[in-house]
Amino acid sequence: MYIRLNKKWPALSWLFSLLIFLPILAIVWQSFGDDQDVFGHLWRTVLPDYLINTLLVVSGVAVLSLCIGVPIAWFVAMCQFPGRAFFVWAMLLPLAMPSYVVAFVYTDLLEYAGPVQGWLRQAFGWRSAQDYWFFDVRTVSGAIVMLTLVLYPYVYLLARTAFLEQSPSLVQSARMLGSTPWQSFKRISLPLARPAIAVAVSLVAMETLADFAVVHYFAVPTLTTAVYDTWLGYGSLAAAARLSALMLAALFVLISLERLGRSKQRHYQRGSGQEKIQRYALRGIKAWSITLFCTVIFALAFAWPFITLVQMAVEYFEQSWNPQFIQYSINSLTLATIVAFVCIAIALLLTFFKRLAQSGYAAMPAKLASTGYALPGTVLAIGVLIPLSLFDHGINGIFEYFEQQGPGLILSGTLFAIVAGYVVRFAAIAIGSVDASLNKISPSIDMATLTMGVSPLKMFFKVHLPLVRKGCFVAALLVFIESMKELPAALLLRPFNYETLATYVYQFVSDEQLEHGALAAIVIVLVGLIPLIFLNRSLEK
Amino acid sequence: MKSLIALVAGAITLASSFSAMSADEINIYSYRQPFLIDPVVKKFSDDTGIKINVVFAKKGLAERLQREGKYTKADIVLTTDISRLMELQDKGLVQAVDSKVINDNVPAHLRDEQGQWFALTTRVRNIYTSKERLGNIAISYEDLADAKYQGKICTRSGKHPYTVALISSMIAHHGYEGAKTWLNGFKNNLARKPQGNDRGQIKAIKQGQCDIALGNSYYFGKMVSDVKQKPAADAVHIVFPNQNNRGAHINVSGMALTKYSHNKASAIKLMEYLTGALAQKIYAEVNMEYPVNVAVKPSPLVASWGEFKADTLAMSAIALHRKAALRLLDEVKFDL
Structure with missing residues (x-):
């Protein structure tokens, strides 16, 4: 099938994807120096040692996130067990927790000088490290666990959305044909959810690859x-x-x-939204072991770090309190909202182009625009700075040519730079998520619509947009939450005196004194929770 | 298309109105955490009415300054380490300041000959020993490689600027090969792989994980004044290394005037202020650092650690060997 889009759509798609790709291009260009x-x-x-560490951490986090995220997603979506209503949204909460907070809390707790080992030594009369064995948190496996705790919700969220969007009639048919619940999961639900899970895992892998805070903290x-x-x-x-x-x-x-x-493989779904999912009602040990599993993950990934933060905030309230919190929160919120909107708009533009143009090269813009996510934040920030400052110098050059006072740094020295940095970094999340949603819509819908003489543009607004609404919403909120936590780009690209919650917390974290920034860290988490609750509501409907 | 042009034009006007700064403002790029410089900066603003704006980042500010070129709004860069100051100078991002006030306040060996950078405070790379297990012994950096301390030493990452500077000074004193032998010996003596911050090493001594640690002087001072961290600080002696020969390794925090500063007069006023008695006293009292201004005494706590002999190696020599120090760290795989 070939659909003629009007000319502006492809042109805009290429333009925006190339703009987003520009900073990466700048980095690649630098690499030839x-x-x-x-x-x-x-x-x-x-370098060989670093490479091995990287491979271990990335694959470890990817596998562990799968092992935690997919089962929980399936249990929550398809089964009935004690506490399900709570875990539906509780399992998302770790997303709002910045990874450096989790890393800080657990090293403090588990390192040699920490309370756990200290207590053990006291209880058993051990005197030095030679007297007993205790696992070392600051290792590759420690870093894998910490990163998984904050990143598994990606897998959980996207997998659960995929499971929920699957037409229940497929699984019902499988069951009627005699397959066990396990078989129907393995042969129907899982393959159908595979594209979404793959997107989630690649997001997790990219986030891990770009992480510096945790691996640095863990001396890996x-x-x-x-x-x-x-x-x-x-x-x-x-x-x-x-x-x-x-x-x-x-x-x-x-x-x-x-x-x-x-x-x-091609999967399209025709979930009308009318079919009600029949959840497996689990009982006894099976049900309770799922509850236990969810509780443990929730406690480790969210409850304990959060309680620790609150404790710190209470203890160091005087050093922690800053009357400018409200301003910082507003900055963070505005920034995250703008970035989320821009990312979704770009994601829709690019993925719809990819869908309709249907030629090999049409997938390129979406791919190009997704590369920024894996770059370490500060490097990306420099990548953003290169084209922006070139532009600024050009503009000022023109003004000076006419012997006028130039406007100064209008892009690289302003909020524009931060927004640009965030969009380059997080476009991948939005594109991945929207693309996964869009791919579930059968092309026959496009054909039917077009047969009725509707223009592609109108089809996009009237047919596709309503169908991918949920995917967009998920994507927007993910970008929002990530933007709330994102640090290196804001740190380096911000204008004078511009402080977000994350940059404010960072000055204390960088001195390993999270205690003094605990209150601000709590605000980051709380502000991140608000969209998560919305997100969950929209998914449950 | 017309609307697009109008939009762009509008955006430019809007942005430029934002970026217009009044003459009475100074902009700072700071590698130091804001809470460390806030008290000094605030005092200056109160006294002079000049507004100060800060961007803090630990990485990349020199890079940003370089990209912004002559349009930068930054007037002053504050750093925590000599190497950063030299980096700014090497990249041609700063300009010389010839101020009698500053030159009188800052001793000659703690500033650039041409005035391209100035130290504001000095800090010692101390060695800490366990009171319980080692006592107050005379120790040198060279001793860290002595086999008798095998499995007894803790330190933060070798790649941290403070450690890199120490290793640079070792290269300056012992040559590359000599320093390499030393660093290998040092590595073999580590109780655990390099990790955490300077405070963490002192806590590790308190907990019995090691007997010797490396750390900057002011961290110890801050630990003594923090109720929760005091027990750890009380478990160690602060030792000034190499008192029998060249003296203890010192590093500086400092400042430089950017090449394209748009408010040079006020910026120099602030620089003078930072070396003056008032600001230096805050640095000494609040941050527990050693003021560069000889007229200002260290805080009573810092003074209680006693007088010490400092290594007279030129600051620029430390920066000179920085890359060699990094190579050395990679070659002996210090952090792995």
Whole structure:
């Protein structure tokens, strides 16, 4: 099928995707510069170790998130067990928790000098580390667990949405044909949810790859560490850019492999929304063990860190309280809202183009615009700064040519830079989520609509938009929450005196004194919770 | 298309009206946490009526300054380490300041000859020893590689600027190969892989995980004044290393005037103020650092640690060997 879009749509799609890709291009361009043999030196010394760590952490977090996210999503969507109504939304809450907070809380708790080991030593009379064995938090496995605790909700959220959107009649048919619940899960629900789960896992992998705070805190050097070392230590942006480009390439290969794995599959769904899901009513030990599992994950990923934050805030209230919180909160909220809207608009533009144009190259804009997510934040910030400052210099140059006073840094020195940085970083979330939703709509709907003489543009607004509303909403909220927590881009790109909650907390975290920023961290979490509650309501309907 | 142009034009006017700054404002790029400089800055604003705006980031400010070029709004950069100051100078992002006030306040070895950068405070890279298990012993940085301390030493990441600076000074004193042997020995003596911050190392001594730790002086001062951290601080002696020979390694926090500062006069006024008695006293009392202004005494607590001999190695030498120090760290895989 070939649908003629009007000319503006493809043109805009390419324009925006290229604009978003510009910072990444700037980084790639930088990578061709002279790196003074820094790359070679790293390769001969520490890079192999860093690579292994990176692979371990990324694959570990991906697998563990799958193992936690998918089962919980399925139980919550398809089964009835004690506390289900609570866990439906509670399992999302860790999303609102910044990863560095979780890392901080658990190292404080579990490290040698922490209360747990201290108590053990006291209780058993051990005197030194040689007297007993206790797992070391600051290891690769520690980092995997911490990152999983904050990232599994992606898998949970997207998988659950996918399970809910599946037409129950499929599973019912399978059951009627004699398959067990497990078989119907394995052969019907899971394959149908695979695209959504794949998107979620690749988001998790990208987020892990870009993470610096947690791995740094856990003294696990990864490629991101190498990127920062080369850039800030050796002063070689070229080597840093080369490493970043390598990371992107590796990720591209992984994602393409997964796409290849299901390239022959096509799933469309016709959930009318009228069919009611019949949940398996679980009883006894089965039901309670699911409840227990959810409780443990919830306690670890949210309840305990949150309680610790509250405790800190109470204890250090005087140092923590700052009358400007309200201003910081407004800044954070406005920023996150703008970014969410922009990301969704771009996601719709690009994914709809991909759907209608149906040629191989039409998928390119969406892909190009999704690459920013895997770059470490500060590197991305520099990538954003390069084209923006070029533009600013150009504008001022023109003014000066006419002997006029130039406007100064209108893009790179203002809020525009932060918004641009966030959009480049989070467009991937929006695109992935909207694309997954859009793909579930059968092309026969497009054909039917067009047969009736409706223009593609009208079809988009009247048919597709209402159908992907839920997907858009999910995407917007994910972007919103991520923007609330996002740090490096805001830190480096912000105008003078502009403080968000995250940048405010960071100045204390960077001094390993989270106590003094605890109150602000609580506000980040609480503000993030509001959209999560909305999100959950819309999904349950 | 017309509407697009109008939109862009509108945006530009709007943005430029935002970016217009009155003459009585100074803009600072700071590598130091705002809460550390706030008290000083606030006092200056109250005294002079000049408004001060700050952007704080730990990474990339030099890069941003470079990209912004002559349109930058930043007037002053504040750093926590000599290497950053030298980086700004090497990239040609700062300009010389010739102020009699500053030159009188800051001793010659703590500022650039041409006035491209100035130190504001100095801090010592101290060694801490367990009161219970080692006592107040004389110790040198070289001793950290002594086999008798195997499994007894804690430190933060080697890649941290403070550690890198120490290793640079070791290269300056012992040459690359000498420093490499030392760093290998140091690594073999570690009780655990490098992690945490300076305070964390002192806590680890208190908990018995190690007997010796490296850490900056002012962190110890702050721990002593924090009720919850005091027990850990009380468990260690603060030792000034190498008192029998060249003296303890010191680093500086400092400032520089950006090349394209638009408000040079006020900016220099602030720089002078920062080296003056009032500001230096705040640095000393609140941050527990050693003021560069000799007329200002360290806080009573800091003074109670006693006089010490500081390494007289030029600050620029430390910055000079920085990259070699980083290579060394990679070669011995210090952090792995």
